[in-house]
Amino acid sequence: MRYLAETRLPADQVLERAERAFGPQSPLGLTSSEGMANRRAFLGGGGHIVVTTRREGDRTRVTLETREYDREVRQFLEELPGPPGWLDRLRARLRRAR
Numbered sequence: 629m630r631y632l633a634e635t636r637l638p639a640d641q642v643l644e645r646a647e648r649a650f651g652p653q654s655p656l657g658l659t660s661s662e663g664m665a666n667r668r669a670f671l672g673g674g675g676h677i678v679v680t681t682r683r684e685g686d687r688t689r690v691t692l693e694t695r696e697y698d699r700e701v702r703q704f705l706e707e708l709p710g711p712p713g714w715l716d717r718l719r720a721r722l723r724r725a726r
Contacts, residue, residue, distance in 0.1 A: 631692045631701055634711040639681035639688045642708070643668050646679040649704045656700060677701060687711040 635642060643666075650670040651660040658670035658677065670677040675696025682689045690708065694701045 629694055629698055629701075631694070631705055633690045633692075633705045633708060634687045635690060635708040636686065636712045637688055637709060639666055639683050642681050642688055642690055643679060645708070646670075646677075646704065650677050650679075650697075650700070656697070 637645075646668055647660060648654060650656050650658050652658070656670075656672070658672040661669045661671070663669060666682060667678065667680045670679075673696060676694065677697050677700070678693045680691045680693075690705070692701045692705065
């Protein structure tokens with residue numbers, strides 16, 4: 629499964645969080661392979677998680693691909709802060725809906 633998100637965090641911070649969430653010292657204890665500067669792969673338990681980041685202006689696009697770890701990936705994405713201005717846009721949308 630592939631998941632996409634945007635966050636205001638810099639790419640390196642997203643990858644650090646991914647390492648803490650999925651890597652050898654995490655509860656999942658997956659093996660980490662670094663690869664490229666904007667990508668991390670985590671393997672083990674018959675599945676994998678691949679995290680790819682791309683900085684675009686004031687936001688980072690995050691792509692996660694997984695097999696066997698959908699619940700953990702969704703939880704990781706829920707904990708990422710949204711892109712810049714997302715809360716203001718939500719408030720404006722809610723005001724218009726009234």
